[in-house]
Amino acid sequence: MSSEHPPIEPPSHPTPREGAPAHKDGPIAPHTGAPSPDVLVVGAGYCGLEIIRRLRARGARLFATARDLDASRAAIEQAGASPLAWTAGQGAPAWPEALTRGPVDLVYTVHAIADDQGDVAAPVRELLDAMADIDLRAIVALSATSVYGDSDGGVVTADTPPDPPTARGRRRLDLERAIFEAGAARGARTMNLRLPGIYGPGRDPLERIRAGAFPLVDGGHKWGGRVHRDDVAMGVEVLLAAGQGGRAYLLNDDHPFQIKELVAWACERLGVSPPEPISMDDYARQNPTAASFWATSNRYDNAAIKALPGFALKYPSFRDGLAPLLPDR
Numbered sequence: 001m002s003s004e005h006p007p008i009e010p011p012s013h014p015t016p017r018e019g020a021p022a023h024k025d026g027p028i029a030p031h032t033g034a035p036s037p038d039v040l041v042v043g044a045g046y047c048g049l050e051i052i053r054r055l056r057a058r059g060a061r062l063f064a065t066a067r068d069l070d071a072s073r074a075a076i077e078q079a080g081a082s083p084l085a086w087t088a089g090q091g092a093p094a095w096p097e098a099l100t101r102g103p104v105d106l107v108y109t110v111h112a113i114a115d116d117q118g119d120v121a122a123p124v125r126e127l128l129d130a131m132a133d134i135d136l137r138a139i140v141a142l143s144a145t146s147v148y149g150d151s152d153g154g155v156v157t158a159d160t161p162p163d164p165p166t167a168r169g170r171r172r173l174d175l176e177r178a179i180f181e182a183g184a185a186r187g188a189r190t191m192n193l194r195l196p197g198i199y200g201p202g203r204d205p206l207e208r209i210r211a212g213a214f215p216l217v218d219g220g221h222k223w224g225g226r227v228h229r230d231d232v233a234m235g236v237e238v239l240l241a242a243g244q245g246g247r248a249y250l251l252n253d254d255h256p257f258q259i260k261e262l263v264a265w266a267c268e269r270l271g272v273s274p275p276e277p278i279s280m281d282d283y284a285r286q287n288p289t290a291a292s293f294w295a296t297s298n299r300y301d302n303a304a305i306k307a308l309p310g311f312a313l314k315y316p317s318f319r320d321g322l323a324p325l326l327p328d329r
Contacts, residue, residue, distance in 0.1 A: 037061055038098055039240075041081065042127065043109035044072055046203060047142065047232050049079045051107055054233040055240075056080030063096060088123035092130035102135025105240050106188070108179065109142045120171050121178030128182045138189040139179065140239045142232070143248065145196045145225070147173045150296040153223045158194070158250040158304040166292040176248065189245030193235060196252050196300055197293075199318075200229030204325050209266045212275050215287075219277040220260030222297040225252040228315040235305060242308045252300035255317035262318055269326055 039055055041048050044064040052062050062081035066072035069085050076083045086093040108124065128136075148156050149163030164170045176192045183190025199205070208214040227235075235251040243249065260274075267274050284291035305311060315321035 038063070038101075038103070039105045039107060040064070040084070040099065041107045041109060042086075043067075044076050044079070044081065045109060046200075047198060047229055048107070048109040049075060050200075050229050050233040051109065051236050052076070052079040052081045054230075054237055058237065061098060063099060086127070086130075088126055095131075095134065099134055103137040104131075104134050105137055106131070106139045107141075107236055107240075108139065120175045121182075124175065124178050125182055128186060131186075136186050136188045138240055138243075138245070139183045139191065140236050140243070141176070141179045141190075141192050142236075143176050143192040143194045144169070144172050145194050145250065145252075145296075145298070145300060146292075147176065147194060148296060148298060151298045153297050153299065155301050156250070156298040157301045158248055165295050168292050169295075180246065184246065189243070191239050191243045191245060192248040193232075193239060193305075194248055194250045195227055195232060196225035197227070198229055198232060199226055199321060201325065203229070204322060205262070206266055206270065206322065206325060206327065209263060209275070210270045210272055210327075212272070214263060214275055215283055215290075216260065216263060216275045216277045217283050217291075217294045218280050220263055221258055222294060223256055223258055223299045224297070225256050225300040226262075226318045226321070227251055227253055228313075228321040231313050231315055234312070234314065238305065238308050238310045241310060243305075247304075249305040250300055250302055251305055252302045253313055253316055253318065253321070254302070255319075256299035256301075257318065265319060266322065 037060060039060045039062050041052055041062060041064040044052060044066045048064065048066075052064055056062055056079065063084045064076045064079075064081040065084050065086045066076065069083055073083045082096065084093060084096070108127075110123070124141075145156075146166060146169035147162040147164050148160060148169075149165055151160075162169075162173050162176075164173055179192060180190055205214055231253065232251065235249070239249060263274055280291070280294060283294070
């Protein structure tokens, strides 16, 4: 499998706009250039750092925040971004002069939302308020497939109406709506990118399967999806360059699967026996929080984002992505 990324048109340099109008009467037309020269990544974690590496390789100038900036500073700089101190609830940061000249793209990667968190939209609104004097061109926010309901193994697309069955999914949907609203008020081309389980180097199920610790809930008959971290970064780049504002996209790989398929594939290559099945009721009693990840059975379809120019999965299936991560036996 080639590791080359598809080319995207050279960066354009749009003239900074003043008093850009809000777009409240429908989707904003897609932009046909490459990402802006300046990109702010809020949340330089597992996916955020890979997004920085990818956009930096395309010539973007990047700035990044992190929950613990002191601990993350070296990783941010190594990835190719300038660390930026910003903490929700503490007002606007001292913006670097480069960001004030615009235009700027914003990538919001803060993914995990605890059930006990307060107003999930407050940090987003505060951030955009703090960026009031910045020429904000586009926003891509990472979301999750937890916003969808259970289709009992049916096909779910980006345009399937959200119907989250869990509190986690409902809070994620609240955040999506807040991002759309705040982005539209700024006149920024705003997109949410819904992701299933993310995996990649340092974050994969192989060790748990080898140790017999991976739960085969209801025999693994539920359908699900995965996406590699590198393909998340590719999807963000594509949306910044060509995504349609005012809509959500779904980024799954090309191979929806039943969980038992992934487990059987991994067990065969690891030389271990499959784990014993456990009923959903028993698993929910043992792990009530983790059980929410098994609340739906959906086959995710990535057709909407796949139709955009420059889209090409590096890892079209979990087999392609997990094979390089298999440990030596």
